[in-house]
Amino acid sequence: MSPSPETIPPxxxxxxxxxxxxxxxxxxxIAQRLHTSVPLVGQVARYIIDAGGKRLRPALLxxxxxxxxxxxxxxxxxxxxxxxxxxxxxLHDDVVDDSKLRRGHATANETFGNxxxxxxxDFLYSRAxxxxxxxxxxxxxxxxxxxxxxxxxxxxxxxxxxHDASLDEAAYLQVIRSKTAKLFEASxxxxxxxxxxxxxxxxxxxxxxxxxxxxxxxxxxxxxxxGDAALMGKNLGDDLRExxxxxPLIFAMRRxxxxxxxxxxxxxxxxxxxxxxxxxxxxxxxxxxxxxRAAAEQEAQRxxxxxxxxxxxPHTDSCIxxxxxxxxxxx
Numbered sequence: 001m002s003p004s005p006e007t008i009p010p011x012x013x014x015x016x017x018x019x020x021x022x023x024x025x026x027x028x029x030i031a032q033r034l035h036t037s038v039p040l041v042g043q044v045a046r047y048i049i050d051a052g053g054k055r056l057r058p059a060l061l062x063x064x065x066x067x068x069x070x071x072x073x074x075x076x077x078x079x080x081x082x083x084x085x086x087x088x089x090x091l092h093d094d095v096v097d098d099s100k101l102r103r104g105h106a107t108a109n110e111t112f113g114n115x116x117x118x119x120x121x122d123f124l125y126s127r128a129x130x131x132x133x134x135x136x137x138x139x140x141x142x143x144x145x146x147x148x149x150x151x152x153x154x155x156x157x158x159x160x161x162x163h164d165a166s167l168d169e170a171a172y173l174q175v176i177r178s179k180t181a182k183l184f185e186a187s188x189x190x191x192x193x194x195x196x197x198x199x200x201x202x203x204x205x206x207x208x209x210x211x212x213x214x215x216x217x218x219x220x221x222x223x224x225x226x227g228d229a230a231l232m233g234k235n236l237g238d239d240l241r242e243x244x245x246x247x248p249l250i251f252a253m254r255r256x257x258x259x260x261x262x263x264x265x266x267x268x269x270x271x272x273x274x275x276x277x278x279x280x281x282x283x284x285x286x287x288x289x290x291x292x293r294a295a296a297e298q299e300a301q302r303x304x305x306x307x308x309x310x311x312x313x314p315h316t317d318s319c320i321x322x323x324x325x326x327x328x329x330x331x
Contacts, residue, residue, distance in 0.1 A: 015321035018314055019062045022076070026058050029080040033127060040112070044120040048087055048108050056216070057082045057187040063322070064191025064205045066315030067307075074135055075194055081144065082187045084128040089151055089183075091121035096159065097242050139193050147186035154178025163243035165265040169250055176217040177210065184213025204309040208319060211303035215326050218296040221246040223329075225283050237276040243268055247295060249279070251288035260286065293327070300327055 016023075030049060036042050058079035065075045093099070094107040095114045101107060109117040125148070132141050157175050161167050188209030192202035224239045225248050239246050245268055253261045260282045267275040283289055303323040310316045 015318040015325060016059050016063075018318050019059060019066065022062045022079075023055060023059065025076045026055075026062070026079045026083070029076050030083060033080060033084075033131060036123070040116060041120055041123050044091075044108050044112050044116050045087070045124060047111065048090060048102075049083070051102065051105050053083075053087075055083065057086050057183050059322075060184060060187040060209055060212070060319075061191045063315050063319050064188045064208075064310075065194055067310045067313050067319060068192060068195035068197045068201060068205075069311075070191070070195035072194065075191070077131055077134055078140065078190055078194070079187075081128045081131045082183060082190070084124045084131070085144070085148055085151075086183055088121040088124035088128070089155070091117045091124070093155070096155070097238070099238065137193065140190055143186050143189055143193065147182045150178050150182045154180075154182065158244070161245065163269050163271060165245055165249075165253065165268040167245040167250065169247065172245065172247055172250060173214070177214055180217040181210045181213030184216070185209040188212075201310060204306045208303050208306035208310075208323075211299045211306060212323055212326065215296045215299035215303060215323065218247055218292060218299060219326060219329060221248060222289055222292050222296065224248075225280050226289055237273050240267055240276055240279060241271050241273045243271045247292045248283050248288045251291040252279075252283045252286045255286040255288060255291070256282055297327055300324065 034042050034045050034049070061079045061082060062075060065071070090102070091108055094102060095109045095117050098109075099107050100110050107117075108120070112120075128144075128148075132144055135141070154175055154177075158179055161171065161175065185206050186209070188205040189202060192205040197205070221239065224237065224246065240249075249264055249268060253264050256264065263275065263278055264282060266272070267279045300323045304320050307316055307319040307323065310319070
């Protein structure tokens with residue numbers, strides 16, 4: 001799996017090496033704010049946070065702060081906030097999806113049970129909102145509160161779309177821009193707000209985050225049909241089991257023969273993972289994976305174009321490099 005920023009040595013050439021020390025500061029905030037008098041809360045939260053995530057959302061906040069010249073300590077607190085929000089969504093997602101594996105480990109719901117996972121997710125949301133108040137910025141609270149609400153809407157939209165083979169590309173994008181890309185967008189925007197950047201630079205940061213988050217999710221959907229389970233740290237075919245009509249399947253149904261489309265439709269509607277090999281063959285034969293990768297590249301190019309509107313700096317270069325490398329990720 002991809003390393004998290006705080007484990008990347010400075011000077012390594014990785015796009016997140018520049019903020020490795022900053023991420024250690026964020027980890028210190030996370031450890032401090034996870035303190036609670038209820039042992040199970042800390043145990044479950046620590047379990048998923050320590051499971052080796054990429055920390056991309058807090059990294060975006062730190063990179064945009066750096067690109068716009070903001071060095072205040074508030075950035076560490078708010079980077080921890082977005083990680084808490086993200087972790088809460090993971091806890092709830094895994095319960096809804098009945099997932100067994102995440103980042104190569106048993107999910108929290110598999111280890112501690114569904115009730116504990118849901119309630120600790122609620123704890124992380126409420127702790128994040130407590131920490132937002134510390135920033136004493138109504139603008140920051142507005143952006144993060146809206147993002148949290150949109151993410152919840154995206155989760156419900158995805159639930160409504162389960163096992164619906166008629167889902168089209170526009171509806172798919174609406175879900176992932178709400179469910180995944182919104183927190184990327186908010187993280188980058190908060191960096192600009194902290195830096196008191198002018199409107200046009202805040203808009204560039206937000207567009208960068210949204211495009212990067214969209215590309216990230218599209219690549220993730222490719223890897224569910226073309227990845228390596230050991231590298232991914234999750235079971236391949238989970239999307240199919242859950243009845244998710246992702247972009248590779250949308251393109252396969254659009255490009256395939258009537259018989260091929262019928263197979264994919266049945267697999268989506270029934271969630272039959274025994275059909276996975278056949279579906280993967282159709283996805284590959286129709287060129288759906290290449291078409292999906294092209295869609296991810298288009299979003300990554302949009303992210304890079306937005307980043308180039310920021311002041312020239314090593315942090316901006318890292319934003320551009322991060323978008324470029326996203327297309328080659330294997331986990």
